[in-house]
Amino acid sequence: MKILGINGCGWLNVAHDASAVFLEKGKIKWAVEEERFIRQKRAYDKKPFNAIKFCLEKEKVSLDDIDIVAFSWNWDKYLSKRLHQEYESNEALLNSFFPKKFFSYTKKPKILKIEHHLAHASSTFRCSGFENAAILVVDGQGEYCSSSIWVGKKDESISKVWSNSIEESLGFLYSAACRYIGMRNGDEGKMMGLAPYGKPQDTTITKISKFRPRLIKDDLNRRDGQMRPIIEQWIRFFEKEFGSKDSTKISFNNLEGSMTKNIKFTKFQKDFAASVQKYLEIEVIKLAKKAVNMTGSDNLCLAGGVALNCVANSKILENGIVKEMYVQPASNDAGTAIGAAMEASFMLEENRSLEKLSSVYFGPDYSNKDIKKLLDSYRINYKKFRDISKICAELLHKGEVVAWFQGKMEFGPRALGNRSILANPTKKDTWIKVNKIKNRELWRPFAPSILFEKTENYFDIRDNFYFMIIASKVKKDKIKEIPAVVHQDKTSRPHAVYQNSNKKYYNLIKNFEKLSGIPVILNTSFNDKGEPLVCTPKDAIRTFFSSNLKYLAIGDFLIEKN
Ligand SMILES: [Fe+2]
Numbered sequence: 001m002k003i004l005g006i007n008g009c010g011w012l013n014v015a016h017d018a019s020a021v022f023l024e025k026g027k028i029k030w031a032v033e034e035e036r037f038i039r040q041k042r043a044y045d046k047k048p049f050n051a052i053k054f055c056l057e058k059e060k061v062s063l064d065d066i067d068i069v070a071f072s073w074n075w076d077k078y079l080s081k082r083l084h085q086e087y088e089s090n091e092a093l094l095n096s097f098f099p100k101k102f103f104s105y106t107k108k109p110k111i112l113k114i115e116h117h118l119a120h121a122s123s124t125f126r127c128s129g130f131e132n133a134a135i136l137v138v139d140g141q142g143e144y145c146s147s148s149i150w151v152g153k154k155d156e157s158i159s160k161v162w163s164n165s166i167e168e169s170l171g172f173l174y175s176a177a178c179r180y181i182g183m184r185n186g187d188e189g190k191m192m193g194l195a196p197y198g199k200p201q202d203t204t205i206t207k208i209s210k211f212r213p214r215l216i217k218d219d220l221n222r223r224d225g226q227m228r229p230i231i232e233q234w235i236r237f238f239e240k241e242f243g244s245k246d247s248t249k250i251s252f253n254n255l256e257g258s259m260t261k262n263i264k265f266t267k268f269q270k271d272f273a274a275s276v277q278k279y280l281e282i283e284v285i286k287l288a289k290k291a292v293n294m295t296g297s298d299n300l301c302l303a304g305g306v307a308l309n310c311v312a313n314s315k316i317l318e319n320g321i322v323k324e325m326y327v328q329p330a331s332n333d334a335g336t337a338i339g340a341a342m343e344a345s346f347m348l349e350e351n352r353s354l355e356k357l358s359s360v361y362f363g364p365d366y367s368n369k370d371i372k373k374l375l376d377s378y379r380i381n382y383k384k385f386r387d388i389s390k391i392c393a394e395l396l397h398k399g400e401v402v403a404w405f406q407g408k409m410e411f412g413p414r415a416l417g418n419r420s421i422l423a424n425p426t427k428k429d430t431w432i433k434v435n436k437i438k439n440r441e442l443w444r445p446f447a448p449s450i451l452f453e454k455t456e457n458y459f460d461i462r463d464n465f466y467f468m469i470i471a472s473k474v475k476k477d478k479i480k481e482i483p484a485v486v487h488q489d490k491t492s493r494p495h496a497v498y499q500n501s502n503k504k505y506y507n508l509i510k511n512f513e514k515l516s517g518i519p520v521i522l523n524t525s526f527n528d529k530g531e532p533l534v535c536t537p538k539d540a541i542r543t544f545f546s547s548n549l550k551y552l553a554i555g556d557f558l559i560e561k562n
Contacts (some may be wrong), residue, residue, distance in 0.1 A: 020052045034050055041186065069112070075087040123303050134291035136304075158343070177234070197274075207241050277309075280312055285319055300321070311471045382559045397424065406505070419540075
C-alpha cells in the first residue's frame with residue numbers, strides 16, 4: 001500500500017511543523033517538512049503542499065496511486081463543523097489539501113483522520129523496534145488533552161490508558177515561560193540552553209506547581225485552539241508573582257514573537273529559565289513513572305514537542321525508571337505525519353514491516369551533476385575532490401569552520417551531518433566563533449558528532465544517541481579534550497555516527513580522528529539565524545555567501561571564499 005501521512009492545517013497557532021511522509025509496506029521512503037521549502041521556520045499555519053509534491057514526484061506517482069491519506073489530527077473530534085466547513089467532508093478535505101492548481105487526480109484515496117496524540121504515540125512506538133512499551137506523549141495540546149499514556153504491543157492497536165486536560169499543558173507552560181523572559185515563540189530549545197546558566201529557585205517552582213490556568217466555555221470553542229488563553233493566563237500569573245518585565249510584552253498576532261534581538265539575560269531571567277526547566281523535569285519524571293506503573297512495561301517510548309527537551313529526557317534515564325527508552329527524533333508535530341501514516345498502515349495493511357528507525361535521511365538530495373551545473377551557472381569557483389571528507393577533516397583540524405551539504409536532507413529538527421556546519425571541538429573559542437558565524441547569542445551551546453564505537457569513551461550514555469535527542473554527562477577526563485561541545489552543566493547532546501548510516505560523514509570524523517586523535521567534531525545546523533535548515537544547493541550557496549563562512553563542501557566540491 002502507498003500511504004501519505006500529513007501534518008499541518010491552516011489555523012493560526014494550532015498548526016505548526018507541517019510535513020508529509022510517503023510510506024510503502026510500512027517503510028518510510030520520503031519524509032520532509034514544509035518549512036524547508038517555504039523558508040519559514042516551523043511553517044506555522046501552513047498546509048504541506050510542497051512537501052506532498054516532493055513525496056509524489058520522488059515516487060513518480062500522483063494522488064491517483066495513493067491508497068490512503070492519513071492526517072495527524074481528528075478534526076471531527078476537535079471542532080464543530082460550523083466552524084470548519086473546510087474539513088466537513090472527505091471531499092472538502094481533499095480539495096483543501098490537494099487543490100487542483102497543484103495536484104491533478106481522478107480517483108479519491110481513502111481518508112483517515114488519526115487522533116493527534118495517537119499519531120505522536122505511533123510515531124515513536126512503531127519506530128522503536130520494541131515488542132511492547134509504555135508510550136508517553138507530552139506536547140502543547142492534542143484535540144482534548146496535553147499529555148497522554150498509551151500501551152504499545154507489536155501486533156495490536158495502540159490503546160490509551162490515561163490523559164490529562166489542556167489546562168495541565170507542560171508544553172504551553174514552557175512556551176509561556178519563554179515569552180515571559182523575552183524569547184520568541186518557538187524558542188523553547190533556546191530556553192533549555194539558557195537554563196544551566198541559572199539556578200533553580202525552590203520558591204518559583206513551588207508557586208508554579210500550585211497554579212493552573214482555567215479554560216472557560218468560550219475558550220474551548222475557539223477555532224484557533226486553546227494555546228492563547230492558556231499562555232496569557234500563565235504570563236499574567238508570572239507577572240503577578242514575579243514582576244512585570246518590558247521584555248514580556250507579547251504579540252500573538254506576530255507568530256515570530258515580540259523579541260528578535262539579542263537579549264543580555266539578567267540573573268533573574270536565567271534563574272527563571274532554570275526553575276521552569278527543573279519543574280518540567282520533575283513533572284516529566286512523574287509522568288514517566290505513571291506510564292511504567294499503568295502499563296507494566298519498563299520500555300518507554302516518548303514523543304510530543306516536550307520530548308525534544310533532551311535534558312528532561314536524560315533525567316528519565318538517570319532516574320532508572322525504565323530499562324530501555326526510545327525517543328522519536330521528530331518528536332515535534334512534524335513527526336505526527338510519520339505516526340499517522342504508520343497507524344494507517346497498521347490498521348489496513350497486512351504485509352507491513354515496521355523496523356526500528358535509526359536514521360532520518362528522507363529528504364531531497366542532489367547529484368554532483370546538479371550541483372556542478374548550478375555552480376557553473378553562478379560562475380562560482382570550486383575544486384572537486386575525490387575524497388571531500390579527507391580535505392574537510394584537514395580544514396577542521398586547522399581550526400577552520402566548514403559548511404557541509406551532502407546527500408539526503410534530515411527529517412526533524414536536528415542537522416545530523418547532511419546539512420551541517422562543522423568545526424573543531426578541541427578549542428573553547430570555537431564556541432564563540434561558530435555562534436558569530438551563525439548570528440546567534442554567544443552563550444548558546446553546540447552538540448558533538450562522534451564515531452559510534454567511541455561514544456562510551458566520552459559520554460555517560462549507553463543508547464539513544466543517534467539523534468541528539470538525549471543529553472548526557474561528558475566523562476570527566478574528556479571535558480578538556482572537547483570544550484567547545486560541553487555545556488555549562490558539563491553535558492552534551494551527542495550524535496553517534498555509524499558507518500552504515502552516513503558513510504561520508506563517518507569518514508570525515510574518522511579522518512579528523514587520524515589527524516587530531518579526537519573522534520569528535522562540532523556539528524550545528526546549516527542555516528542562518530531564524531531560518532530553517534538549508535534544503536537545496538541554492539539555499540546552501542545563498543546562506544554561505546551571506547555569512548562569514550569561509551568554506552562550503554557541497555557534494556564533492558569545495559568552495560573557498562576569499
Ligand atoms: Fe503535538
